[in-house]
Amino acid sequence: MIKYATIVLSFALVAQLDRVSGYEPEGQRFESSPVRCEASRCDFLRIERHPLFLIECFPSGPLANNTYVLVSAGEAVVIDPGPSCEKEVCSFLSEELLSLKAIWITHSHLDHFAGCKKLVDTFHVPVAISALDAPNLEQPGKDKIDLWIKCEAVTPTFLLRDKDSLSCGESIWTVIHTPGHSPGSCCFYNAEENALFSGDTLFRGTYGRCDFPFSDSHLMAESLHKLSLLPEETVVYPGHGPSTTIGREKSWMIKIQEK
Numbered sequence: 001m002i003k004y005a006t007i008v009l010s011f012a013l014v015a016q017l018d019r020v021s022g023y024e025p026e027g028q029r030f031e032s033s034p035v036r037c038e039a040s041r042c043d044f045l046r047i048e049r050h051p052l053f054l055i056e057c058f059p060s061g062p063l064a065n066n067t068y069v070l071v072s073a074g075e076a077v078v079i080d081p082g083p084s085c086e087k088e089v090c091s092f093l094s095e096e097l098l099s100l101k102a103i104w105i106t107h108s109h110l111d112h113f114a115g116c117k118k119l120v121d122t123f124h125v126p127v128a129i130s131a132l133d134a135p136n137l138e139q140p141g142k143d144k145i146d147l148w149i150k151c152e153a154v155t156p157t158f159l160l161r162d163k164d165s166l167s168c169g170e171s172i173w174t175v176i177h178t179p180g181h182s183p184g185s186c187c188f189y190n191a192e193e194n195a196l197f198s199g200d201t202l203f204r205g206t207y208g209r210c211d212f213p214f215s216d217s218h219l220m221a222e223s224l225h226k227l228s229l230l231p232e233e234t235v236v237y238p239g240h241g242p243s244t245t246i247g248r249e250k251s252w253m254i255k256i257q258e259k
């Protein structure tokens with residue numbers, strides 16, 4: 001019985017590792033996160049179709065990381081390859097006859113790149129990550145966060161900076177530097193379709209934790225302000241949990257900036 005309770009408790013702690021307590025759409029604070037992995041599993045998008053691209057989501061690993069495959073005009077990009085995502089991602093690419101063009105990583109926490117090395121070894125594609133988060137990709141554990149997931153080092157090919165452009169097929173994505181959760185956290189924004197991959201900066205009802213060794217809550221507030229200025233119809237695809245929109249989250253994002 002004690003053993004069972006310990007397992008349940010540790011899962012609950014791990015499940016909320018990347019998020020703070022949540023907010024209702026009106027901006028009222030929850031005491032506990034409304035976006036726990038257990039609850040959100042049944043609420044995940046799987047495929048989202050935009051005119052210019054489609055997005056397939058593969059929740060993977062103990063934190064149900066959202067590994068995304070972005071597809072446009074026959075090209076595919078994997079965003080944040082989570083733990084053990086390789087099998088599902090490879091099957092999808094093979095079934096859809098897609099060529100993998102690149103891997104983009106929003107930030108260098110282990111759960112967002114634990115599946116990267118196997119994909120790189122299989123497809124020999126370039127890897128892009130912010131220059132500020134690259135060191136932990138090349139040397140996992142350098143950010144002083146425990147290596148709680150088996151993870152192999154990866155050498156990035158492109159070092160991203162704010163306002164850089166990335167392409168996948170016919171879609172162009174702007175890099176938005178959103179430090180706070182980690183120094184080099186980035187979001188990828190497509191202005192034509194108003195879509196945003198937000199990593200662990202913005203979730204439905206909450207934002208990423210800022211108590212890691214290299215986190216910064218003031219920078220997080222500035223990053224949330226930056227994102228709150230995007231069009232309200234922008235669809236947000238976060239690193240964990242269900243998708244949302246800027247309009248749905250805007251009220252609490254503004255309150256955080258005012259603190």
Ligand SMILES: [Fe+2]
Pocket residue numbers: 018107109181200208
């Ligand atoms: Fe994270």
